Amino acid sequence: MNFICNFPCFSIVLCIFGGIISSALKGRAAKYLNAFILAVVAVMSACVLGYTLQTGESFTYVMGRFPAPWGNEIRAGVLEGGMALFFSLIMILSLFAGREKLNEEVDPEKMNLYFIMINLLLSSLLALVYTNDLFTAYVFVEINTISACGLIMIRQTGRTIEAATRYMIMSLLGSGMLLMGICMLYDMTGHLLMENIHANVQILAESGQYHIPLMVTIGMICVGLAIKSALFPFHTWLPDAYGYSTVSSAAILSSLVSKGYIFLLLKIIYRVVGFDVIYGSRVTDILFVFGLAGMIMGSLSAIKENDIRRMIAFSSVAQIGYIYMGFGLGTQVAVVASVFHILSHAATKSLLFISASGLVDASGGSKKFIDLTGSGYRNKIAGVAFSVGALSMVGLPLFSGFISKLLFAQAAVRNSGKMLPTLIVLAISTILNAIYFMKTVIRIYTPVESEYPVIPVKRHKVFGLAMVCFIALNVFLGLCSDLVIRLIETGLSMFA
């Protein structure tokens, strides 16, 4: 077995070690340790991606001496390696860009606790990406929840603590349903490893035994994960949590935390229950309807907002609706579109949050639109970055948002039943996105006399560099989308 096959296990354990050691270090040492660990994890994930592309198949790694179904296993393929690499890149860029705000907003005594949260969040995301066992997935979903809560409340204002409370309540509802679903699935199949459950579920689906409990179980697992990733009616905690936490937290939360749960749902659809059984159970129709509703209601709420960060947070609700709409459409092409949208949304949303913080800094710390007028001239790099993010969200060609909308429309056309609602809602939501994003872009580029100081790029070099990297990532996803789509398709073919 190649040494590279150890890398998934090493990356998970390395992040956990980083978290443990950071609890004994001071703030600055914890920051450097965290940067080092992120770099190493990115390199290891790139190696795993290269290795699986070369061999053309995914490999399983036995955790301990005992193979499945008696022991625990992790599995890595093209899609998993690519996702791990992408997550670690976004985390590196978000942390670099938000470094100065972090020093201002977080108590220096508690800075090392923040980096513990980041390390454990990365470890739980990697474990969710690589795992091949349902119960391990549940344990790491809990680590994900608690560390995301820690990221929100590190800032310790009244609003963030109330937002963290609401977030925990909603997340615990989702966790409870997920655990009950896993236990009932174990009861009917007798296994916890994903491939073994799949074999048994196929037998059960064909024989028709335990039909009703199987449907209820699939429903509970899907609804539980949908609650945790803030699908439409369960999104009330999102604007507060993203809008008032510190900037790196908002970027990491919006790009990465929900995506871990969505990736787990993808695994359950492909590897545990099987494509046919899930689409035969009509649970995905519910996800489809809620996805469509989320796309429209999220954008409508964003139009009404007066605070730039809450507006971007509501836009997240709409984008998660897109991803669930893709899952609900029920074809392979639609799932490819959803996975591409995961990547595109992660890159764009963190870009938007960080550039919005740059614009807010150039307006004396006020987040209201009236004070943000003309801030594009005061902080040039943030203005350009925000415009790039906004244009990508609206769907201008050259940026990644256009490719994902194109893929969704292509997938919808091939599905005869759901084509019409999907295309209509896609069109309406593009117009709504254009309304609030273009309004903001025009406003930040309106020249106005103001007393706020101009922030030169030279003073915040790291911020500028991170912005340029984000823009480059977005343009790369927009221009070289063929390469990325082919990687996703290869990954999905070896995913099941």
Next chain:
Amino acid sequence: MSEKKTHKQKFSEWFYGENDPFVAAMPVQEQKEHQVDEKTLQEYEKERAERHEKVFDIAHNGKIRAFRRSYRVLGVMMCLLMISILLLAVSYLPRTGNPANPDNNEVSRVYIENGLQDTGAVNVVAGMILSYRAFDTFGETNVLFIATCCVMILLMLDEKALHTSGLSNDRFYEPKNDWILQKIAKILVPIIFVFGIYVMLNGHISPGGGFSGGAILGAGMILYVNAFGFKKTQKFFNETVYKVIKVGALCIYGVLITYFFFMGANGLNNHIPLGIPGHILSAGLILPIDVLVGLEVACTMYAFYALFRRGGL
């Protein structure tokens, strides 16, 4: 105003933007600032205050009361709907206690029949969670760790605030050095500690293990702190000791578990002696991991108590 121009001139004027299509082509009014008189402004303010009071006057707002009643009814109905769906699912599940259930399959058979030889533990459950499914237990230990860190973010006060906070909350009025509590604690605390250590060390031979043993140890420490106060406890358990034990235990646990995974996945023999089943020094890695997990859980329980009560260790 313009003489006859050639097409080329008109085109170049349009191209370079020198031609303003609105000049002398459209009547334009003078722009003046929008004036609102004082009386209208006052009316706006009064209306806004009234609206504010009406919306936020929760006690007398009739609509809010009706909403609350219907919210309760709707909540109960949703609860009943959910329970009925789940009961429907349960009624079709396999019968409890039936040996031919789907979950009594080859997995549990191998655990019971080969568990003693593979792991060296007499307690099959301890062998299962600490060697067959060791990754889950590692994750679970980290859940405890990260929950402690989150509680520290919220409740930990620094040195200065710790001294001044005692007066501000009602800890000042708590009875200290209660005679009955101290006498009973002098007898009970050693017994509890010994029992906790016994449960921790015997995880692989009898029911017990790191988690239960650690919880018992933590309970003993909480009793001690309640009876004798924080000053006496800080002589042997303060923040430095806590950090050393916690970081040390978790690091050693991580190193052992990584060694176990690495050797196992690469097919190498991990040279850990399994010993004679039934003896204390047996079952390979299970005994050290139980001790480490127990120490960590004891520290966590005590830390939760101390942070909730005082804001610091």
Next chain:
Amino acid sequence: MGANLLSNYGEAVAMILFGIGFSNLLFQRNLIKKIIGMNIMDTAIYLFLAEKGYIAGRIAPIIIDGDQSVERYINPIPSGLVLTGIVVSVSVTALMLSLTIRLYQRYHTVDLDKISTMLQKEGR
């Protein structure tokens, strides 16, 4: 309704408790009652798992007298899952309670709706 409702009475009770706990967590306004609802919901899942492991007439899976035959012991897997679940539940309860303490120290109420109202009055 299927045939096994009365013989699965333990699981039926677990489902009723799960529903009660879930609704409490979702609909109650008082934060302490929400946390109690969450604990009821988690305990119901452990009851369900404990019922699942049981086989009639067999004893707990601690090997006695070297007898390793399968017919003597119950299924050990659900017990391991319950161990993990209990630890997770304790951690999350501690976290929620500390959030409640911080909110109470600042707003002097544990009613989540009143806290939202106070935040709205502070001006969003």
